Amino acid sequence: MSEVDVNxxxxxxxxxxxxxxxxxxxxxxxxxxxxxxxxxxxxxxxxGFLFLAPMxxxxxxxxxxxxxxxxxxxxxxxxxxxxxxxxSDFQALVNSIVLAVLSTLIATVxxxxxxxxxSRRRIPFKGPLLLFVLFTSGVPLTILIVPLYQLFAxxxxxxxxxxxxxxxxxxxxxxxxxxxxxxxxxxxxxxxAARMEQASTFQVLTKVVGPLALPGIxxxxxxxxxxxxxxxxxxxxxxSPATQQPAPVAIYGFIGAANVRYGDIAAYxxxxxxxxxxxxxxxxxxxxxGFVLGGAVKG
Amino acid sequence: MVSTxxxxxxxxxxxxxxxKSRNDRERFQWGSLALLTPAFALLVVLFLIPVGYAVxxxxxxxxxxxxxxxxxxxxxxxxxxxxxxxxxxxxxxxxTAFFVVGSIIGVVVVGYGLASLLQRAQTWIRxxxxxVVVIAWMMPAITAGMTWYASTTAGGTFATLTGLNxxxxxxxxxxxxxxxxxxxxxxxxAMLVIGAALRNIPSEILEAATVENASxxxxxxxxxxxxxxxxxxxVVLLVALLxxxxxxxxxxxxxxxxxxATNILPLYSxxxxxxFNNLAYGALIGNVMVLLAAFFGVLYVxxxxxxx
Numbered sequence: 001m002s003e004v005d006v007n008x009x010x011x012x013x014x015x016x017x018x019x020x021x022x023x024x025x026x027x028x029x030x031x032x033x034x035x036x037x038x039x040x041x042x043x044x045x046x047x048g049f050l051f052l053a054p055m056x057x058x059x060x061x062x063x064x065x066x067x068x069x070x071x072x073x074x075x076x077x078x079x080x081x082x083x084x085x086x087x088s089d090f091q092a093l094v095n096s097i098v099l100a101v102l103s104t105l106i107a108t109v110x111x112x113x114x115x116x117x118x119s120r121r122r123i124p125f126k127g128p129l130l131l132f133v134l135f136t137s138g139v140p141l142t143i144l145i146v147p148l149y150q151l152f153a154x155x156x157x158x159x160x161x162x163x164x165x166x167x168x169x170x171x172x173x174x175x176x177x178x179x180x181x182x183x184x185x186x187x188x189x190x191x192x193a194a195r196m197e198q199a200s201t202f203q204v205l206t207k208v209v210g211p212l213a214l215p216g217i218x219x220x221x222x223x224x225x226x227x228x229x230x231x232x233x234x235x236x237x238x239x240s241p242a243t244q245q246p247a248p249v250a251i252y253g254f255i256g257a258a259n260v261r262y263g264d265i266a267a268y269x270x271x272x273x274x275x276x277x278x279x280x281x282x283x284x285x286x287x288x289x290g291f292v293l294g295g296a297v298k299g
Numbered sequence: 300m301v302s303t304x305x306x307x308x309x310x311x312x313x314x315x316x317x318x319k320s321r322n323d324r325e326r327f328q329w330g331s332l333a334l335l336t337p338a339f340a341l342l343v344v345l346f347l348i349p350v351g352y353a354v355x356x357x358x359x360x361x362x363x364x365x366x367x368x369x370x371x372x373x374x375x376x377x378x379x380x381x382x383x384x385x386x387x388x389x390x391x392x393x394x395t396a397f398f399v400v401g402s403i404i405g406v407v408v409v410g411y412g413l414a415s416l417l418q419r420a421q422t423w424i425r426x427x428x429x430x431v432v433v434i435a436w437m438m439p440a441i442t443a444g445m446t447w448y449a450s451t452t453a454g455g456t457f458a459t460l461t462g463l464n465x466x467x468x469x470x471x472x473x474x475x476x477x478x479x480x481x482x483x484x485x486x487x488x489a490m491l492v493i494g495a496a497l498r499n500i501p502s503e504i505l506e507a508a509t510v511e512n513a514s515x516x517x518x519x520x521x522x523x524x525x526x527x528x529x530x531x532x533x534v535v536l537l538v539a540l541l542x543x544x545x546x547x548x549x550x551x552x553x554x555x556x557x558x559x560a561t562n563i564l565p566l567y568s569x570x571x572x573x574x575f576n577n578l579a580y581g582a583l584i585g586n587v588m589v590l591l592a593a594f595f596g597v598l599y600v601x602x603x604x605x606x607x
Contacts, residue, residue, distance in 0.1 A: 008335060012398045012586075023380050034436075036419075038419060038421060040416045040419055041420055041421055043412075043416055044413070044416050044417065044420050044424050045414075047409070047412070047428065047432075048411060048424075048427060048428030048431050050604050051428075051431045051432050051435050051483065051486075052431045053434075053456050053457070053460065054447055054449075054450040054456060054457075054480075054483070054528055055434070055446060056434070056451045056456060057446065057450055057455070057456050058445075058446050058449070061449070068454065069449050069453070069454050070454040070455060070456070070458075070459060071455075071456045071459060075380050106341075109337070110337035110338040110341060111338060113334040113335070113337060113338065114334060114335050114337070114338035115335035116334060118330045118335075119336050121327075121328060121330075121331040121334070122328075122329065122330055122331075123335070129339075132342075132347075133342070133512075136346050136347075138540060138592060138596050139346075139592060140348060140543055140544035140565065140589065140592050141544055142546050142565040142568060142569070142585060142588065142590050143350070143353055143568070143582075143585030143586065143588050143589055144346070144349045144585075145568075145569065145572070146349070146356060146568070146572045146578055146581050146582040146585060147349040147351060147352035147353040147356055147582065148345070149572075149578070150352070150356065150578065151349065151350070151352065155412065157301045165345065166339070166345050167447050169341045169342060169345040169346055170343065172338055172342060173342070174340060176338060183498070185434060198403065201330055201334075201556075201578065213300065216444045220439055222379050225387065226377065226439075229439065230374075230439035230440060230441065230547075232440065232441045232546070232547040232551075233547060233550070233569065234549070235548045237569075237573065239527065248439065248441040248547070250548075251441050251442070251445060251551075252441065252551060255445075255551070262386060262449075265445060265449075266449075269441075269445050269446070271441045272340075272439065272441075272442060273437075273438055273439065273442055276338050276437055276438070277434070277437055289391075
């Protein structure tokens with residue numbers, strides 16, 4: 001919030017107004033009239049309520065033994081949760097974990113190696129390569145579904161592992177950029193010192209650059225995980241065996257079921273959200289800017 | 300990295316040669332190739348090739364089932380002709396435009412409004428309201444769709460709130476509802492990014508404008524807006540791309556229906572490919588989406604690099 005301002009233009013202004021250490025927050029507050037502050041607080045509460053309203057059903061119905069589509073004070077029960085944490089619904093959650101973990105590992109390891117090379121090494125056509133990476137991150141993924149279905153079907157790959165590899169590729173461009181930014185910030189002297197001691201590239205990566213760029217690598221991994229975890233249409237099309245389908249497909253199946261189990265839908269959706277919320281909270285601690293960008297590209 | 304050592308004076312030509320090679324020290328190492336290979340092999344095989352393949356498939360007669368599922372081939376502009384006269388496609392373009400433009404406007408306006416209101420809000424309100432909006436953004440698309448389906452269907456939360464208990468907003472205003480749901484799920488991001496940019500505006504500038512008797516509107520238009528422009532431009536591009544490619548949210552809520560009321564391009568592409576079994580035609584519709592995405596990309600680069 002109160003960053004040191006080093007911009008010469010604005011610094012001059014602050015000297016004119018008598019001192020460079022104006023706390024913006026305080027200063028603004030003293031200038032606001034009470035009426036205006038009340039108006040903005042009330043407006044915020046109204047907007048906040050409108051944002052909250054759709055979520056209420058999710059929480060209430062997950063705890064309601066007689067849930068419907070409407071919001072009612074729940075007839076309290078936890079059986080919805082225990083219900084969805086067994087059988088095929090639970091299997092779908094396990095599949096989601098397998099899919100997301102595998103995809104995260106592939107994307108983060110490949111992304112880190114490429115990011116290191118792009119950050120440190122002299123590479124011919126580095127500019128066009130980086131542009132290519134940028135281009136891939138802008139392509140709407142939905143268009144890849146048909147060609148990939150055809151490719152996977154031709155080679156008998158309509159299963160969970162090839163799908164995880166593809167999901168890794170979808171988060172790879174952004175992961176490369178994210179990790180590269182962090183490696184760029186690691187002082188090169190440290191690496192040179194390690195090289196003097198005859199460290200191999202592998203050792204430099206795991207003992208020097210890796211630990212120092214860890215916040216970036218962790219944030220990239222979290223992005224990759226969330227991306228794979230939330231993906232719906234990719235597994236829907238690219239995974240053929242029903243037993244390998246992840247949780248989002250299971251959630252979708254709930255609605256189409258012959259008798260809709262409202263409470264289960266809500267409970268399962270909440271359980272499905274929990275890892276995402278935890279990981280976002282974790283990554284916001286790791287670093288703020290990347291956290292903000294990381295969510296920008298969710299599928 | 301020029302080091303002037305006594306060696307320079309002792310044997311000149313040899314050292315200058317040495318200096319040349321040192322200047323060029325960051326030479327290409329073959330090891331770099333090994334580092335780049337996993338990522339770029341993956342990107343080429345599972346990204347670049349499929350994109351190229353999609354372009355080709357768009358001009359074939361490949362289907363999901365039937366004889367042309369096995370024996371298919373290039374059919375030239377046949378699919379293009381069909382596309383031009385496909386009223387569902389034309390309608391889908393219009394729906395996509397509404398959905399994308401509506402989402403952009405909604406996300407930027409609500410995101411900016413929240414960001415600026417939050418700056419002068421009381422702490423507890425900031426934490427709660429900011430938290431709720433961010434949670435809405437973090438929610439996976441499938442869950443967001445679920446939540447909005449439940450809230451806007453007959454007897455849902457919004458029907459109760461408006462007192463029109465049996466009205467089914469999702470059926471009566473499907474496009475509007477899915478657009479609002481999309482705005483709901485993307486505003487948090489805009490709020491965070493625009494909020495960060497707003498906090499970086501030195502308060503001295505705004506104060507100087509106030510001293511010069513600038514009205515609030517002038518302060519916004521002449522001070523805040525120019526500083527925010529790069530941030531807002533980036534938000535617009537991201538919202539445009541995410542909305543253009545949005546599948547999960549709408550598919551869960553309406554599957555493109557009722558009728559074709561919410562059948563935006565990604566859904567229509569999927570529908571043609573996997574429900575009507577026209578894989579090739581679905582791929583062609585996907586290609587149209589890539590062109591639209593490229594259009595947004597070019598527009599972004601032009602706006603971002605323009606100097607005012």
